[in-house]
Amino acid sequence: MAERREKGTGSVFQSKDGKWQGRIEISARDETGHKKTRCFSGKTEAEVKKQMKVWKNEHKIFSNESIRVMLFSTYITNWLELYKSPSLKPTSYKRLKCSVDHHVIPNIGHIPVGQLSTDRIQKLITDLSNSKNPQHSFSSIKKVHDAINSCLNDGVDKMDISFNACTAVKLPSIDKRKPVREIKVFSKDEKKAIISECQRKYLNGKPVYPYGVIFILMLNTGLRRGEAAALSWANVDLEKKNIHIDSNLIWLKDENGKSFLSVQKSTKTSSGVRDISLNKKAMMALITLKENGSKEFVLETPDGNHVSLEHLERSFYRVLENCSIPKSGLHALRHTFASDLYANGVDLKTISSLLGHASITITANTYVTVFKDAKQISVGLLDEDEAE
Numbered sequence: 089m090a091e092r093r094e095k096g097t098g099s100v101f102q103s104k105d106g107k108w109q110g111r112i113e114i115s116a117r118d119e120t121g122h123k124k125t126r127c128f129s130g131k132t133e134a135e136v137k138k139q140m141k142v143w144k145n146e147h148k149i150f151s152n153e154s155i156r157v158m159l160f161s162t163y164i165t166n167w168l169e170l171y172k173s174p175s176l177k178p179t180s181y182k183r184l185k186c187s188v189d190h191h192v193i194p195n196i197g198h199i200p201v202g203q204l205s206t207d208r209i210q211k212l213i214t215d216l217s218n219s220k221n222p223q224h225s226f227s228s229i230k231k232v233h234d235a236i237n238s239c240l241n242d243g244v245d246k247m248d249i250s251f252n253a254c255t256a257v258k259l260p261s262i263d264k265r266k267p268v269r270e271i272k273v274f275s276k277d278e279k280k281a282i283i284s285e286c287q288r289k290y291l292n293g294k295p296v297y298p299y300g301v302i303f304i305l306m307l308n309t310g311l312r313r314g315e316a317a318a319l320s321w322a323n324v325d326l327e328k329k330n331i332h333i334d335s336n337l338i339w340l341k342d343e344n345g346k347s348f349l350s351v352q353k354s355t356k357t358s359s360g361v362r363d364i365s366l367n368k369k370a371m372m373a374l375i376t377l378k379e380n381g382s383k384e385f386v387l388e389t390p391d392g393n394h395v396s397l398e399h400l401e402r403s404f405y406r407v408l409e410n411c412s413i414p415k416s417g418l419h420a421l422r423h424t425f426a427s428d429l430y431a432n433g434v435d436l437k438t439i440s441s442l443l444g445h446a447s448i449t450i451t452a453n454t455y456v457t458v459f460k461d462a463k464q465i466s467v468g469l470l471d472e473d474e475a476e
Contacts, residue, residue: 100136110136155248160204161197167239179338187231206253217260271458272420273427281411297403305373309364310425310443313397313418318351319386329366349394360444427458
C-alpha cells in the first residue's frame with residue numbers, strides 16, 4: 089500500500105519523457121473547481137524534491153497564524169508598497185492607493201484577513217453603488233473591486249490565504265450609475281474666438297497669454313495637457329512637420345510629502361507613444377513658442393522650469409472667459425480635435441491612433457455622442473450645398 093503523503097507536501101512523479109515533476113497545491117478549489125498549483129521540474133527526483141523544499145521554506149511565513157489575524161488594512165498596505173509600487177507608473181499607483189485609502193481601508197480595513205468574507209466585500213461594493221452623496225461612478229467602484237481582488241489573488245499565490253473571497257463579488261450594472269459627463273466640443277465660431285484670443289497682444293507687442301498659443305497646438309493635435317507640458321524640442325521636427333509624443337508631465341511627492349513636477353518618460357498608455365503630423369495652425373503655434381526662447385522644452389518658464397499644469401488651466405479659463413465661452417477644461421481641446429477629424433471623414437482607427445488610445449473601443453465609447461452629432465452635422469451640410 090502506497091504511503092499517504094502529508095497534506096501540503098506536494099507530489100513528485102516521473103513524466104513520460106523521463107523528467108521528474110513536482111507539484112504543490114497552493115489554493116483551495118475555486119467556484120469552477122480548479123486549484124492553483126506550483127510546479128517544479130528537474131532531471132532527478134532528488135533535484136525536484138530539493139527545489140520544493142527550498143520553496144516551501146521560503147514561504148513558511150505565508151501559512152502561519154500571524155497572517156490570519158492581521159488586519160486587512162495592514163495587509164493591503166503592505167501589498168501596495170511591496171508589490172504594486174515598483175511595478176506601476178506613479179500616476180497609476182496614485183489612483184490605486186487613492187481607492188484603497190478612501191474606500192477599502194475605512195470600510196473593511198478593521199477586519200482580520202482570516203475573517204474577510206465574500207459577503208463583507210459585497211456589502212462594500214453594494215454600499216458604494218447605492219451611495220447618493222456622493223454618487224460613485226461605475227469606474228470608481230470597479231477600481232475598488234479590482235484593488236481588493238488583485239490583493240487577494242496575490243495572497244493566494246503567496247499562500248497567505250487559501251482562497252480569494254472577492255472572486256464571487258458582483259459589480260453593479262453600469263446602467264444604474266450616474267450618466268457619463270457630457271463631453272464639451274467647441275463650435276466653429278468658438279474655435280475662431282479661442283484662436284484669436286490666444287494670439288492677442290498688448291499695445292507694447294507682448295502677448296496677453298505668454299503660453300497661449302499652446303492651446304492652438306492642442307486644438308490641432310489632440311495632445312493631453314501633460315503631453316503638451318512635457319513636449320521637448322528634441323521631439324519636434326519643424327522641417328518634417330511632425331512631433332513625437334513619448335512623455336507626460338505629472339505631479340509626484342517626495343519622501344517628505346512635498347509635491348513636485350516631473351517628466352514621466354512614458355505616456356498614459358503604451359499606445360500613447362505616437363507621431364502626429366502638424367497642420368499650418370499647429371506649425372504656427374510651435375514657431376511662435378520657439379521664438380519665445382525656450383531651451384529644452386516647448387513650454388518653459390523664464391528660469392527654465394516647467395510651466396505647471398494648474399497655470400495652463402487657469403490661463404485657459406481666462407481665454408474662455410474673455411471669449412464669453414462657458415468654462416471647460418483643457419481636455420475640451422482634445423475632444424474638439426477628435427470631433428473635427430470624424431466630421432471630416434477620418435476613420436475611427438486613425439483617430440484612435442492620433443489620440444493615443446489603447447484601443448478603438450475606448451475611442452468609440454468616449455465619443456459615442458460626439459460622433460453621432462458629427463454625423464448629423466455632416467449630413468446637414470448636404471442641405472447647405474443644395475441651397476447654394
